[in-house]
Amino acid sequence: MPGLRREEVALLAGVSSDYYIRLEQGRENSPSPQVLDAVAQALKLDAEATDHLNRLCLTASQRPRDWGETGPSRQLLQLMEGWEHTPAFVVGPALDIMAGNSLATALHSGFDRFDNLARMVFVDPAGREFYQEWERAAHSCVAEIRAAYGHDPDSARIAEVVAELSAQSKEFAGIWQRHDVKGKSQEGKHLKHPQVGDLYIKFAAFTVNGAPHQQLVVYQAEPAGPTAAAFETLRALATQSKQARAAVPVADLAVNEQ
Structure with a gap:
């Protein structure tokens, strides 16, 4: 103290x-x-x-059981994909993205990879623009990993992520040494997407029954508000992109790959 x-x-x-x-x-x-x-x-x-x-x-x-690389269940994946108007994704203890629905993927399309929330915050150049309250997001990420470490201090994956981010980001290394602890809960976020602009969301995180190493994260927009409209725009853009890829003839794909 x-x-x-x-x-x-x-x-x-x-x-x-x-x-x-x-x-x-x-x-x-x-x-x-x-x-x-x-x-x-x-x-x-x-x-x-x-x-x-x-x-x-x-x-x-x-100590609790080491769940290893167990992924989200098929039922959970189907549930998330059915939420067409709501971004939802599943994270593991080290904040790895284990799965996400189409809108969650579109929401994070400005990042190099939608693979680990902490890496996206600290290492990806898009992080500081996407997370408008970057300091808050940074401290929250580290505190969440620290909390997960308390649940499973022998986790090889948590140790790997902490080592990688400490080597790549002085900010991460400094905040990690503070030993702050905080699990995901419910709070608001101010995000900024390169195509649809400012987004003001509330999010909730739920522990997955039968897989306590997984958390389902759901982003919510105020009904009929600007962020809800932006989500619809993102959904439409993602649908158009998917349809355009599906419409490309197989022969053209083969030519492009050569």
């Missing part, structure tokens, strides 16, 4: 300085729930940060 020395935190938590240092360095294997609660109170952690602390102190046998 800023402003407090280790000795002061230990005193407030009612533990010895040596014990607190071992706990901080991950050398204390099985701290009691009472000790962790006392440390959380001393550090003035909020509910999410307290939960994160408790999960980090779980033994390997107590």
